[in-house]
Amino acid sequence: MDFSRLVRAMPSTAVNGTDDVSFTQLQPNILDALIPGYSLISKYIIATTGVDISMFVTALAICFGTIKGGQYLLTQFERGFRKLVMSSVYVNDTDDLFDQVMDWLDHRGNLLSKRSARAKTLKGSNWDDASNTTVSDAIGDDGMFDYNKWAARTPPRFEPWYGRNFVWHEGSLFLLRRLKREGNRMQISWNNRGDEDQLQIDCIGFSIQPIQGLLRTIKVWSLGRQRNTTTIRHPTPKDHGRGSGTWSKTSSRPSRPMETVILDATQKNTIIKDMNEYLHPLSPKWYANRGIPYRRGYLFYGPPGTGKTSLSFALGGIFGLDIYVISLQEPTLTEGDLMQLFNSLPKRCIVLLEDVDAAGLVKRDDGSGKTTSRKIENPTTSTEAGSTSAKTQANAENKSESEDVGSVSDMLKVVVRELRKSAPISQRGDRSANAQNGKKVDNTISLSGLLNAIDGVATHEGRVLIMTTNHPEELDPALVRPGRVDRRIEFKLAMKEQIRELFVRMYGADDQQLKFGNDTMPKIEQNGHLSNGTLSKPARKEAPIDRNANGSDNDELSTMTKTEVRELAVTFAAQFSDHEYTPAEIQNLLMRYKKQPKTAVEKVDEWRQEVAEEKLKQQRAREDKEDSLGRDS
Numbered sequence: 001m002d003f004s005r006l007v008r009a010m011p012s013t014a015v016n017g018t019d020d021v022s023f024t025q026l027q028p029n030i031l032d033a034l035i036p037g038y039s040l041i042s043k044y045i046i047a048t049t050g051v052d053i054s055m056f057v058t059a060l061a062i063c064f065g066t067i068k069g070g071q072y073l074l075t076q077f078e079r080g081f082r083k084l085v086m087s088s089v090y091v092n093d094t095d096d097l098f099d100q101v102m103d104w105l106d107h108r109g110n111l112l113s114k115r116s117a118r119a120k121t122l123k124g125s126n127w128d129d130a131s132n133t134t135v136s137d138a139i140g141d142d143g144m145f146d147y148n149k150w151a152a153r154t155p156p157r158f159e160p161w162y163g164r165n166f167v168w169h170e171g172s173l174f175l176l177r178r179l180k181r182e183g184n185r186m187q188i189s190w191n192n193r194g195d196e197d198q199l200q201i202d203c204i205g206f207s208i209q210p211i212q213g214l215l216r217t218i219k220v221w222s223l224g225r226q227r228n229t230t231t232i233r234h235p236t237p238k239d240h241g242r243g244s245g246t247w248s249k250t251s252s253r254p255s256r257p258m259e260t261v262i263l264d265a266t267q268k269n270t271i272i273k274d275m276n277e278y279l280h281p282l283s284p285k286w287y288a289n290r291g292i293p294y295r296r297g298y299l300f301y302g303p304p305g306t307g308k309t310s311l312s313f314a315l316g317g318i319f320g321l322d323i324y325v326i327s328l329q330e331p332t333l334t335e336g337d338l339m340q341l342f343n344s345l346p347k348r349c350i351v352l353l354e355d356v357d358a359a360g361l362v363k364r365d366d367g368s369g370k371t372t373s374r375k376i377e378n379p380t381t382s383t384e385a386g387s388t389s390a391k392t393q394a395n396a397e398n399k400s401e402s403e404d405v406g407s408v409s410d411m412l413k414v415v416v417r418e419l420r421k422s423a424p425i426s427q428r429g430d431r432s433a434n435a436q437n438g439k440k441v442d443n444t445i446s447l448s449g450l451l452n453a454i455d456g457v458a459t460h461e462g463r464v465l466i467m468t469t470n471h472p473e474e475l476d477p478a479l480v481r482p483g484r485v486d487r488r489i490e491f492k493l494a495m496k497e498q499i500r501e502l503f504v505r506m507y508g509a510d511d512q513q514l515k516f517g518n519d520t521m522p523k524i525e526q527n528g529h530l531s532n533g534t535l536s537k538p539a540r541k542e543a544p545i546d547r548n549a550n551g552s553d554n555d556e557l558s559t560m561t562k563t564e565v566r567e568l569a570v571t572f573a574a575q576f577s578d579h580e581y582t583p584a585e586i587q588n589l590l591m592r593y594k595k596q597p598k599t600a601v602e603k604v605d606e607w608r609q610e611v612a613e614e615k616l617k618q619q620r621a622r623e624d625k626e627d628s629l630g631r632d633s
């Protein structure tokens with residue numbers, strides 16, 4: 001705005017205030033100062049249409065000025081008022097509390113502005129919100145499940161949009177606003193999730209105590225909602241724009257009940273008791289008094305599909321801990337990120353470090369100035385349909401190394417394998433695949449980098465570290481030394497008893513009690529505590545298991561009693577030897593016949609044949625790949 005022109009436009013009488021001022025006379029001059037080129041436009045309009053727009057534009061300018069002035073005064077008043085008599089608490093969006101408050105706001109429908117709200121389609125991780133939809137709503141005319149119908153009936157979630165939200169809680173009035181930082185300016189915006197958002201909570205008074213009470217209420221409310229769910233977090237993808245080395249919540253799923261992980265009872269008990277003891281509120285003091293870092297590490301090792309991840313998730317469920325998953329195979333993960341990720345862990349959580357053997361760790365400098373690369377094997381693909389166990393694969397490879405070095409081509413294979421072992425990490429395994437796919441692969445996590453992150457600073461004391469591997473023999477002793485790994489748990493191929501339990505769980509789950517296979521063993525209460533063991537409850541009545549929700553003709557279960565299922569489980573398990581298949585493979589067979597336990601028993605031989613053929617095919621494919629690698633080199 002040109003103020004000098006504005007002053008010049010006012011007649012001296014008006015400026016001096018000695019004469020009456022005709023407001024209409026001033027209009028063109030003032031408007032010309034306010035809107036550059038106004039007089040020209042105005043003259044043109046008068047010349048072409050004969051209409052004088054001065055009055056109209058004046059009215060508009062006055063309205064605009066009044067509104068802006070009002071807004072300015074209001075902001076100044078609010079600022080002054082807040083400074084004088086209000087207290088504030090800020091919550092950053094990287095804090096869990098931020099989401100909890102947003103969720104809480106969302107669930108208080110009366111908070112939403114009457115005129116505007118943001119509708120958000122719910123993603124799969126929210127299990128509760130589809131509960132209003134019944135199965136029949138989602139069945140198409142042809143009797144098949146129609147996902148679109150299901151999704152269409154799942155209501156969107158309505159969230160607050162721009163503006164202030166006033167909350168009345170326990171006799172206090174709160175003002176909640178979301179602020180987004182843009183440069184040095186804080187702007188109000190609801191749900192424009194970006195970087196560095198903040199929630200500002202104000203209340204009237206000279207203390208933040210009422211806000212503390214509000215946040216406590218929200219936390220308790222949130223805890224109630226999260227009960228029986230396990231939150232999984234992964235490193236935030238690099239392209240997310242939030243900077244590397246931060247965690248993102250990837251899912252919140254119903255906790256996996258411990259009894260669904262079929263393992264040796266003693267083994268399972270041991271780890272639960274150990275963790276329970278470690279997480280006890282008095283434990284940190286016990287560790288501190290003895291000068292021992294308050295950390296606990298476990299190594300879960302064994303072939304793919306034997307329950308390592310499942311047990312980790314179930315432990316998260318019973319101890320109410322969130323799970324922070326890091327895969328060292330992630331090609332863009334750097335040592336700096338790893339350190340930052342470990343340093344930003346909450347006080348109590350489970351860190352699941354997956355496939356530590358396949359990470360491509362470079363061994364620590366052995367003093368000779370050389371660093372030696374670790375071997376990367378192509379980890380067995382644990383497809384649901386007939387995955388080959390790593391053990392079988394390892395045996396096959398060992399065998400080929402020791403026996404088959406007879407022909408030239410066999411010798412070549414061995415040479416190729418050795419070449420692959422010593423090749424730079426970026427040229428091997430998954431990183432190689434990523435490189436071919438155009439992903440960035442120029443980083444490496446060295447063993448010392450990993451050890452630094454694990455040992456880290458005292459801030460992440462209290463966490464539980466679970467490392468999983470299919471090849472424990474390939475791990476550097478430094479990584480698994482006591483203090484870093486306090487207990488090693490071996491996961492083996494399924495025993496007959498495990499197979500029987502898997503069968504019973506699949507077909508008679510409603511009848512299963514929380515037990516570890518031995519009635520004298522302690523039971524896990526819902527809250528994760530151990531209690532003295534009692535006899536498992538017998539089946540209530542011998543009625544057929546009728547869960548014919550969408551009845552099908554070949555539903556054998558609806559006519560079977562639980563006792564019959566148990567008896568059939570024994571027949572099923574008797575067809576296998578111990579340590580023949582992984583639990584994942586057995587589960588895959590059972591999943592094919594979800595309601596046909598008798599058919600599952602009959603089909604074992606057919607399935608065995610199929611799995612053997614599949615494994616042979618995979619073996620041949622591996623050999624062909626090695627041959628072609630040999631030819632290329």
Ligand SMILES: Nc1ncnc2c1ncn2[C@@H]1O[C@H](COP(=O)(O)OP(=O)(O)OP(=O)(O)O)[C@@H](O)[C@H]1O
Nearest residue numbers: 260261262303304305306307308309310382583584
């Ligand atoms: N001991 C088990 N009890 C019950 N289910 C199991 C068990 N082992 C495997 N499964 C089932 O097999 C599937 C794969 O299991 P999981 O991911 O836990 O295996 P894993 O040992 O972690 O494999 P990987 O080494 O490939 O990560 C899951 O669906 C799980 O339910």
